[in-house]
Amino acid sequence: MLGKIQKALSDNSAIKAWIIRHETIHGFQQYELKTSTESQREINSELYMVDVLCDSTNGEAKPGSGLGTVSILPGGDIESAIEKAVLTAQLVHNDPYDFAEPTSIQDIDLVDNEYLKDPSAKIQGLLNTLKETTSAFPHVRLTAAECFGEEKYTHLISSKGINVTQNDTQVYLQWVYIGGSGDEEVESFAEVYRRRIEDLDLDEEAALRAKYTSDLLEAEGPPSYEGPIYVQGPTLAVMVAGEMLAGSLIQTLSSAALKYSGETPWDIGKTIFREEVKGDDLNLWANRQLPYGVPSSAFDKEGIPAQRIALVEDNKLAAFIADQRFADYLDMQPSGDFGSVEIPGGSISQSELKTEPHIEIAEFSWFNPSPVTGDFACEIRLGYIVEDGKKKPFKGGMLVGNLLDALADMRWSKETGFYGNYLGPKAALFNNLKVVG
Amino acid sequence: MGKNLLTPEMSALRPDLGKAVSILEGKAPYGAVSLSSREYTRYLVDNNQERVIPGEPTAGVIFSAFDGHTMREKGIGGFNRDELLKAAGDFVSGFSFGKNGKLDPGVERIEDFQTEMENDPALVSTQDKLDYLREMNQRVKNIDSRIVNARVSFLEMREKTVYRNRAVDLAQDVQRVHMSIMVTAMGEKGVVMDWTTKCGSAGLEILSFSDEELEKLVKNAVGLLSAERIEPGEYSVVTAPGVSGVIAHESFGHGVETDMFVKERAKAANYIGKRVGSELVNIYDDPGYPGAFGSYFFDDEGLPSKSTQIVKDGIFVRGITDFFSATKLEIERSPNGRRQDFTRKVYPRMTNTYFGSGDMSLDDLIGQVDDGIYIPKISSGMEDPKGWGIQVSGHYGFEIKNGVLTDKMYAPVGLTGYVPEVLESISAVSNDFDLSGGYCGKGTKETVPVTDGGPHLLMKVRLG
Numbered sequence: 001m002l003g004k005i006q007k008a009l010s011d012n013s014a015i016k017a018w019i020i021r022h023e024t025i026h027g028f029q030q031y032e033l034k035t036s037t038e039s040q041r042e043i044n045s046e047l048y049m050v051d052v053l054c055d056s057t058n059g060e061a062k063p064g065s066g067l068g069t070v071s072i073l074p075g076g077d078i079e080s081a082i083e084k085a086v087l088t089a090q091l092v093h094n095d096p097y098d099f100a101e102p103t104s105i106q107d108i109d110l111v112d113n114e115y116l117k118d119p120s121a122k123i124q125g126l127l128n129t130l131k132e133t134t135s136a137f138p139h140v141r142l143t144a145a146e147c148f149g150e151e152k153y154t155h156l157i158s159s160k161g162i163n164v165t166q167n168d169t170q171v172y173l174q175w176v177y178i179g180g181s182g183d184e185e186v187e188s189f190a191e192v193y194r195r196r197i198e199d200l201d202l203d204e205e206a207a208l209r210a211k212y213t214s215d216l217l218e219a220e221g222p223p224s225y226e227g228p229i230y231v232q233g234p235t236l237a238v239m240v241a242g243e244m245l246a247g248s249l250i251q252t253l254s255s256a257a258l259k260y261s262g263e264t265p266w267d268i269g270k271t272i273f274r275e276e277v278k279g280d281d282l283n284l285w286a287n288r289q290l291p292y293g294v295p296s297s298a299f300d301k302e303g304i305p306a307q308r309i310a311l312v313e314d315n316k317l318a319a320f321i322a323d324q325r326f327a328d329y330l331d332m333q334p335s336g337d338f339g340s341v342e343i344p345g346g347s348i349s350q351s352e353l354k355t356e357p358h359i360e361i362a363e364f365s366w367f368n369p370s371p372v373t374g375d376f377a378c379e380i381r382l383g384y385i386v387e388d389g390k391k392k393p394f395k396g397g398m399l400v401g402n403l404l405d406a407l408a409d410m411r412w413s414k415e416t417g418f419y420g421n422y423l424g425p426k427a428a429l430f431n432n433l434k435v436v437g
Numbered sequence: 438m439g440k441n442l443l444t445p446e447m448s449a450l451r452p453d454l455g456k457a458v459s460i461l462e463g464k465a466p467y468g469a470v471s472l473s474s475r476e477y478t479r480y481l482v483d484n485n486q487e488r489v490i491p492g493e494p495t496a497g498v499i500f501s502a503f504d505g506h507t508m509r510e511k512g513i514g515g516f517n518r519d520e521l522l523k524a525a526g527d528f529v530s531g532f533s534f535g536k537n538g539k540l541d542p543g544v545e546r547i548e549d550f551q552t553e554m555e556n557d558p559a560l561v562s563t564q565d566k567l568d569y570l571r572e573m574n575q576r577v578k579n580i581d582s583r584i585v586n587a588r589v590s591f592l593e594m595r596e597k598t599v600y601r602n603r604a605v606d607l608a609q610d611v612q613r614v615h616m617s618i619m620v621t622a623m624g625e626k627g628v629v630m631d632w633t634t635k636c637g638s639a640g641l642e643i644l645s646f647s648d649e650e651l652e653k654l655v656k657n658a659v660g661l662l663s664a665e666r667i668e669p670g671e672y673s674v675v676t677a678p679g680v681s682g683v684i685a686h687e688s689f690g691h692g693v694e695t696d697m698f699v700k701e702r703a704k705a706a707n708y709i710g711k712r713v714g715s716e717l718v719n720i721y722d723d724p725g726y727p728g729a730f731g732s733y734f735f736d737d738e739g740l741p742s743k744s745t746q747i748v749k750d751g752i753f754v755r756g757i758t759d760f761f762s763a764t765k766l767e768i769e770r771s772p773n774g775r776r777q778d779f780t781r782k783v784y785p786r787m788t789n790t791y792f793g794s795g796d797m798s799l800d801d802l803i804g805q806v807d808d809g810i811y812i813p814k815i816s817s818g819m820e821d822p823k824g825w826g827i828q829v830s831g832h833y834g835f836e837i838k839n840g841v842l843t844d845k846m847y848a849p850v851g852l853t854g855y856v857p858e859v860l861e862s863i864s865a866v867s868n869d870f871d872l873s874g875g876y877c878g879k880g881t882k883e884t885v886p887v888t889d890g891g892p893h894l895l896m897k898v899r900l901g
Contacts, residue, residue, distance in 0.1 A: 377851025
């Protein structure tokens with residue numbers, strides 16, 4: 001079918017350029033409920049996605065480009081789908097641009113070969129491991145878990161001469177720990193995306209969640225506080241790199257599309273911060289080459305190869321993240337999709353960061369700063385007051401501040417960790433944030 | 438039956454579904470076959486670009502086989518009639534099922550449903566849709582020179598579903614539309630934005646904006662350039678309908694989806710028949726609410742839509758279910774079994790969740806507040822079904838002074854509290870009503886369209 005679509009596109013003289021992406025997905029899903037299996041599912045899907053670029057003119061007869069996109073299921077009507085894509089492309093008017101030219105594509109490690117040996121058994125095995133690991137924590141019980149495994153094959157060809165394929169895998173694990181009893185019960189909820197089962201770090205993550213659960217049983221009400229805030233692990237990764245499938249403030253403000261529309265205040269060579277940097281300088285890469293990074297890919301949906309872009313150098317913006325179109329508009333090299341956030345380790349250890357007194361934020365209900373200003377006021381699911389050598393858990397209250405201002409006044413740990421879309425310091429100390437009790 | 442209720446491929450497959458169900462029930466106590474096609478297209482016009490972005494369509498067959506303990510499913514992309522019956526046989530051949538005579542397939546019913554529309558988007562050209570968005574973009578960007586971008590976006594979603602078990606043979610064609618206008622302004626503080634939306638299960642007829650609405654949008658966006666951070670503390674707060682709705686959604690919405698009960702994740706499970714809020718609190722979920730963005734005619738397990746009262750006069754009555762959790766809990770099903778698409782399982786999910794209205798005018802309600810905050814719009818909310826914490830992020834708020842709403846603006850305004858305390862603090866409920874549409878997930882996945890709403894509420898909560 002790929003050949004038929006390719007021929008139909010090539011035969012259509014109205015089309016200036018085209019891209020076809022053929023994707024097949026095979027997945028297994030298992031849902032556990034206490035000691036039994038709630039549901040088992042198997043999924044097969046296949047789709048052809050076609051982008052066509054045509055010349056278009058606006059009401060003032062100004063020449064431009066238009067993009068039309070259609071998806072075709074196996075056995076679908078190719079001719080009518082392409083006709084629809086061309087019609088759409090001719091109606092949409094944008095400044096002229098072109099599709100990406102072929103360049104060398106570097107292999108990126110994206111596949112869990114162990115998973116592929118027997119996917120459904122590996123999913124079952126992972127859930128069994130979770131149950132066994134949990135049995136080491138008698139104060140918590142595992143009441144639910146979901147595990148998905150997915151294998152995806154992508155073949156992209158374009159009229160520009162790109163012809164590339166990619167295999168990748170993704171594993172998703174979610175589980176719930178309950179501690180205590182009756183009206184005093186508490187829960188800890190974990191949700192992890194990775195490309196490989198071994199990167200789930202199940203033993204470490206389960207131990208951490210079990211500890212959180214027992215600490216929640218002891219947690220008191222929130223304090224009112226202003227001062228140093230310590231954050232580590234996945235919670236820090238979400239603050240810096242954003243939710244796994246949603247992106248971050250840094251990703252938004254470094255977008256070439258937003259630069260073109262005048263919606264980001266950032267400029268190349270200028271500081272990204274609103275205030276003077278009082279802590280560690282920030283250096284940051286947008287890395288789509290990161291092995292087994294969840295957002296990594298050998299090529300993106302336009303066929304632009306994976307890159308490791310120096311985004312912020314010594315607090316100054318070094319590049320914008322641009323697809324082919326906005327790279328053309330802004331006369332820069334296309335970077336393609338953003339990828340993972342990579343930050344080098346700091347100069348001091350985690351233990352040195354923990355100067356007392358401080359507050360540690362273990363979990364937010366949801367860390368969701370404004371995607372344009374960075375302002376946040378987020379509920380604390382679990383935190384600790386650390387003073388006089390003691391660590392007292394609390395829950396509730398809000399951490400209030402601005403993410404850019406917070407990043408301008410912090411220290412990074414020397415130790416680094418990988419959390420799916422973040423490779424960087426395992427911990428950070430924000431020097432001055434406010435907890436509202 | 439309306440025109441084009443199903444795609445030709447779905448219509449061709451439908452007559453064979455009964456046989457497929459029989460094959461499934463040759464081994465399993467309960468079998469069902471669903472056909473699901475979900476397509477959406479987003480149209481976008483802003484100051485610098487135009488786009489038409491079709492989402493990746495999902496279309497496929499779902500075989501479900503259930504014995505009351507484990508729900509086994511297989512989702513197969515596309516609608517291949519030649520392989521349907523063989524695939525059904527292959528699917529159940531590898532499993533063994535326990536006996537169970539209690540799995541009720543529902544009342545016998547054969548019926549087709551279609552969204553009522555005056556202006557079906559499928560019959561309007563792409564050119565006309567783009568021209569409308571271009572006109573809206575022009576209207577907004579010309580209001581104030583501080584506007585750097587006016588992003589006008591229109592989404593059309595078409596969901597076609599067939600559900601077949603041994604008792605029911607139902608089909609529905611649901612059209613949802615959603616339009617948003619987002620305004621960005623740049624000032625010394627950086628970039629700020631505000632937005633307004635309209636949506637529903639309807640045609641294009643609901644998507645018009647008055648000049649007054651657009652001017653208010655721009656005024657608020659520009660106002661954010663000089664908005665202050667609020668001094669954290671406890672306030673008398675008036676919530677607009679969309680904000681009230683998110684409080685309902687995060688408190689007695691997610692927390693009463695009954696998969697949370699069987700997973701022991703819901704504190705509400707211990708509060709059935711008990712007081713959870715003031716006597717003014719009534720909360721409903723209604724998938725049949727006419728024209729609402731989260732509405733449908735039957736859920737993804739073939740149960741016809743009807744309203745469920747979750748909280749009555751401050752007392753928690755019941756949760757919302759899917760087939761599995763209702764079976765496990767041995768309670769009456771509610772029509773809330775929803776799946777994102779054929780690649781995902783069904784969960785009990787909210788649809789249109791709202792507080793019931795009261796009898797006080799909005800002016801009288803605000804008039805009761807000497808010193809407080811009015812929150813007209815939220816940017817997000819998060820549930821905590823076990824701890825009963827609540828986090829609602831207000832995009833901004835306005836000061837209320839001596840019973841009068843002022844122009845003094847605070848942004849953002851985070852609202853938190855302990856659910857029963859927040860609901861118990863509700864001291865007045867207005868007599869108006871509105872629903873706001875959006876999308877809801879479970880964790881970071883399983884997205885479905887929903888609305889939240891109700892009247893204005895007066896409460897005491899912590900802001901920051």
